[in-house]
Amino acid sequence: MSDRFSGVHWMLATPFKENEDLDLDSIGNLMEKAYTSGCEGVVALGVTGEAARLTDAERRSVAREVISHANGLPVTLGTTAAGTAATVAYSREAEELGAAAVMVSAPAMGKPNPDSLFAHYRRIADEVNIPIVVQDYPQTSGVHMAPPFIARLYQEIPSVHYLKLEDPPTPTKITAIRAQAGEDLAIFGGLGGMYLLDELARGSAGAMTGFAYPEVLVSICRHMAEGDKQGAEEVFYRHLPLLLFEFQEGIGVAIRKYALQQRGLISCGRVRHPGPQTTEETRNEFHQLVESVGL
Secondary structure, eight states: OOSSOOEEEEEOOOOBOTTSOBOTHHHHHHHHHHHHTTOSEEEESSTTTTGGGSOHHHHHHHHHHHHHTOTTOOEEEEOOOSSHHHHHHHHHHHHHHTOSEEEEEOOOOSSOOHHHHHHHHHHHHHHOSSOEEEEEOHHHHOOOOOHHHHHHHHHHOTTEEEEEEOSSSHHHHHHHHHHHHOSOSEEEEOGGGTTHHHHHHTTOOEEEEOOSOHHHHHHHHHHHHTTOHHHHHHHHHHHHHHHHHHTOTTTHHHHHHHHHHHTTSSSOOOOOTTSOOOOHHHHHHHHHHHHHHTO
16 A cells, blocks of 8 residues: 555544444444445544544544554544644644544634644644644634645645645635645545545545445546546446535534444444434435435
8 A cells, every 4th residue: 555645535433322422333343344445544533523522532542443443544533623732732642543644624713824824734743753634624614725825834844745625616726726736745625525526637636535435435536546537427426416415514424424324334323412413304315315326
């Protein structure tokens, strides 16, 4: 396996029991699915993983369990926090636990200051010896990173190896970033895979997202890597209705966890409070879509 990330790095949900305790036993199932689906890596403790709803002790438990079941797959751990000191502490711990990389989104800054944000990433890089995945997700961070700023991060901080781009329109921004940063910054799409086909066409390295059927994303990436754009289009457009349905704003994690439960990968689809749960109507719509796309 190449040291340079590419392909699908599956964003892991954090499984809970009905009483909202961690369900660590189900993590092994998720890791096995990542491996057998052909994923090139996994990412834990992100937004999909409800990291903000975990205690520090729970974060460590999840990280240890994921890494213990890695089976050779590189594990990226989300280490985003509200302040630089906490982000550094999480990132150091991730490295000590055996993570291959850390994923860091911009912290909420009130009135964002590019120099302060640059210093945030610089200080993290100074404290860890593993690569940084910069997560550009303004919907959750409230911080918009312009292409020149992202290029500066990449060019001036050697450990910034990757970008997880979730600021639509993502294909357009990929082109703008590559014009500023060059061809070597590995850019991954997210957002449930909704724009994966066009992102790959614009030069993305793959996807870091948590769609409950990772084998679909792997198939799309492989077709494109082999120059079979028609095959990639056939897979993408056949499953696009389900991709869009799963990534509904506000309830996407609940739908995803219900799908994972239906696949037998987690024992319970519970989203930790105050997150929403799926309704009967949504569950019925999900099953109709799954049947219609042939899964």
